[in-house]
Amino acid sequence: FGLAVTGGLVSSTGIAGFTLGGGVGWLVRRHGLASDNVTAAEVVTADGRVVRADQDENPELFWALRGGGGNFGVVTSLEYQLHPVGPQVLGGLIIYPLEQARQVVTGWRELTGNMPDELTTLINFTTAPPLPFLPPEVHGTRIAVLVGMYAGDPAAGEAAVAPLRTLGTPIVDLMGPMPYTGMQTLLDPLWTAGAHNYFTSAFIEPSDAALDAVLRHHLTTPSPSSELHLHQLGGAFARVPAEATAFSQRDSSVLCNVIARSPDPTDFDAQIAWARGAREEIARHGRGTTYVNFTGDAAEDKVRAAYPGAVHERLVRVKDTFDPTNLFRLNQNIRPSKAA
Ligand SMILES: Cc1cc2nc3c(=O)[nH]c(=O)nc-3n(C[C@H](O)[C@H](O)[C@H](O)COP(=O)(O)OP(=O)(O)OC[C@H]3O[C@@H](n4cnc5c(N)ncnc54)[C@H](O)[C@@H]3O)c2cc1C
Known part of the structure; x- marks a missing residue:
């Protein structure tokens, strides 16, 4: 359709993890990261609920999903703002x-x-x-x-x-x-x-x-x-x-x-x-x-290096709300404040 959003530099890169962590590609300077173009997501949370995240519904989750990685639930759909590109x-x-x-x-x-x-x-x-x-x-x-x-x-x-x-x-x-x-x-x-x-x-x-x-x-x-x-x-x-x-x-x-x-x-x-x-x-x-x-390492210092200062604290607050027991932990982990 002549429409696109920022994708990975290698076409086999999956879009979900790519987008949730940011998403750098050939359109990044023209249209921003893949995550900058997400307008809504559907997420299965740690307690089994299906929730929508966008500017109006669960806005803190929506903020966290755009860069915070796979920490907050299983993302089952992503909606993107597309742009005319090429062909x-x-x-x-x-x-x-x-x-x-x-x-x-x-x-x-x-x-x-x-x-x-x-x-x-x-x-x-x-x-x-x-x-x-x-x-x-x-x-x-x-x-x-x-x-x-x-x-x-x-x-x-x-x-x-x-x-x-x-x-x-x-x-x-x-x-x-x-x-x-x-x-x-x-x-x-x-x-x-x-x-x-x-x-x-x-x-x-x-x-x-x-x-x-x-x-x-x-x-x-x-x-x-x-x-x-x-x-x-x-x-x-x-x-x-x-x-x-x-x-x-x-x-x-x-x-x-x-x-x-x-x-x-x-x-x-x-x-x-x-x-x-x-x-x-x-x-x-x-x-x-x-x-x-x-970041091949999931070590805490690398996670902190990705989310400096107040961003990390805000991510922890979202994690506390949506995954307080750290069910989703096999990732560059944002540890909830009460998990070991
Ligand atoms: C060959 C290669 C080229 C790459 N090129 C680029 C590039 O050009 N630009 C760039 O920005 N990055 C690039 N990357 C990095 C890429 O963004 C990450 O590897 C990203 O995690 C890939 O997304 P995926 O869906 O394949 O993730 P997977 O490898 O399937 O999963 C990685 C993690 O992402 C999270 N995740 C994945 N799917 C979901 C979901 N549906 N819901 C919730 N969490 C989920 C989980 O935490 C999971 O552990 C590249 C990686 C490779 C291997």
Whole structure:
């Protein structure tokens, strides 16, 4: 129908957990998080009731569901505000070699301050897979991949995207008009099911020191499919008032996601240790906060890092109302005040 709401960057990502934790994707700067577009939810609560949550009915539950994760009940339906998107958009990848990674990422940082909301980008520090559109000598080498989508008229997007093509000398420039549905599945071949994954993240400001830390950890990725992503935020995402939803971290300009990923469980603990070490250092360049959906740990300090201060206290009050015995606890848990 030519209508869409923010979805995950990999099309197999389920919408329920994705939305309840926030939901970052190619429309985030144009239309906000997936959770920013939820207008109502139906929830089966811990005591077996079926309740509706929206601005008028159970408004505190509605607030908590938009960022607070799966803590408050089983969500059996979500209603979203949809937006006209595409069907053609301008999107794709521009792949730069490791030697140009620093100039590319610092140039990207300068451009992000003036990008239109229609354009959402990320830089993926990864290892070149053996794909036919890459020269064989590049396979297995570290690269910096600029991925982006302009969610408007593709012809108008050309001017916005042009400076991204000249941040260095690309190995290959695969940015062009494509269907929105093609953009939504572009990364799927690199994310086949069955791999071991550990995500950990930090909201940061991309100072020179922060980018140095990211580049340093890119050089020590423990497997070819382990990578670091810098997600550009701002735009519609940043204009949502912090108190409007439980996803309250609106003022950072970049979200760094550190991903350990491998098809082979051997030594995966060491890969997790790499991701944790990288995240710890990179998080120093922000307020130490994290995105709950990019958090492989359910440890309390990570939950607190996702919901700082008063937000956590408000979530506990909603939890006390809707799940006082902590039935829903196998998650990034908001512990009710009276549960052990
Ligand atoms: C390959 C991959 C790519 C990803 N890409 C992105 C991305 O681009 N952007 C982004 O923001 N996140 C991304 N994520 C993270 C993603 O948002 C979370 O993994 C999210 O939990 C996925 O939602 P799901 O419905 O598949 O959750 P599941 O894995 O099924 O469940 C995870 C948790 O979510 C809660 N939950 C799920 N369904 C319900 C429900 N119906 N009612 C109540 N609680 C529920 C529960 O607490 C559950 O334990 C990605 C994850 C992966 C593995």
